[in-house]
Amino acid sequence: MQFSTLKRVFPFILLILFGLFSSQLQAQEISGRVYDDASALPGVTVFNSNEKTAVVTNEDGAFTIKATIGDTLTFQSSFHISQDKIITMAEYRTLLIVELKQKVNTLDEVLLSGKEKEFDVEKYNADLSKQIENDIKNNPFDYGKAPAGGGVNLLALVKLAISIFKKKPEKQIIYATQTDLIHLFNEDEFFTETLLESTLKIPKHYKNLFLDYCAAKQIEEDLLKEENKFQLLDILVISSNEFKEILVEYEAGK
Template sequence: MKYLLCLFIICSATVNAQKITGYVYNSEGIIPNFKVENISKGFYVETNAEGKFLISANLGDSISFNSIAYDYYVFVVKQSHFEETTVVELKTSSLEEVKITGGKNFKVPVEELDDQLLKGIRSDISKNSLAYRPSQGNLIEAPLYLARLILPKKNKTAIAHKAEYNLRFEHFEAFFKEDDLINEEFLTNELLIPKKYHVLFYYFLETKHYTSALLEKNQTLEMISRLQESAKEYREELPSKQ
């Protein structure tokens, strides 16, 4: 009898479980191979090469995103998480200190950090060299620091002064064909726009007067958010188009 009761409980939990689909980003873009854990059920999955994850959960479960390289983030599952694509942006944690449970801060030498954080530090140094100073004896990073001291600011200033313009049909058509992540497959599978309506959807997006600022790499999350809103609004009109 106990065996049958346990089997019933396990089967009930399996039946009630649903899937949450989402993407994990940081300020630079997608994060592949990142651990996404259902801490209520005690299992985890990892994001794929495109930063996408698919995890089973029930209403009320806690889904966590935990790494020494990023600030801890967790959310409680609601019905909306099953109905829409979840987008999580993680903030890079302090590289100088690692916080330990108990309220104390311990200084940790770079050599003692795990491989994941070490890779993150090296990547951050290569992209934001002006925020670092080469340490004593760091002969590898010193030339990189000196070389980037001259070049990056000029490029960033030029980008900052680009004139913005309203995105038109041809811009959206080219964007969905050329972008690695937000492509025609994303349009069909994630935004749920049938392929035969792609062209009409581009015209619909043109009426939203989105600007070229959304095409910048650091605006990926904002672009996805705007597209989700527009796709939801457009899908409500689809029955009248059929």
């Protein structure tokens, strides 16, 4: 083959090779294990934000998910800090190992240290008295006419104490219905039939019954919002395991 001919066809050869290389990458899967500082982590959600797919780690912390170079995998657990991992060529050549850090809150620290602070009644009463005294000084007309001795109106003081201790009305909680969940799985890009069958392992003919079971557990409607999808997925994973145990008992009792 003459050099001029090779020069003309070389770009096409590169294009074909690149196409074959890309198609191979798209067909590959990433495998890995998730740990914390104590052990392997089952039940961790591995979410591919580019493909909008998810899997859950098994009892050994292992997972396998389809991904291409440049995809971002998010590792999410209720008791651990979430972590993002951008897939590179190296992840195709070896087992992906991810270590999540446990969440620590103030209550945990208090319980672990054994130094729970005791309630100081005298200090609390002194603070309350100081608060009332300052309020009288700043807002004298709110307390009505003072008695002859120059004291403060007792009724006004009682009203002030009530206002300090009175709790604000709790926000009314709205729970998702079975219809809400069916609508979610019919129209959402993440919560799909594939997620139900492949990730949660719910047989297709049990879909509506499973969603009815989830609704009975009183899932807050706010969790159906996009920004709360990982929290909802955690609940669905737990609920699916419970539901499958019920199915096993049912099948055994036939």
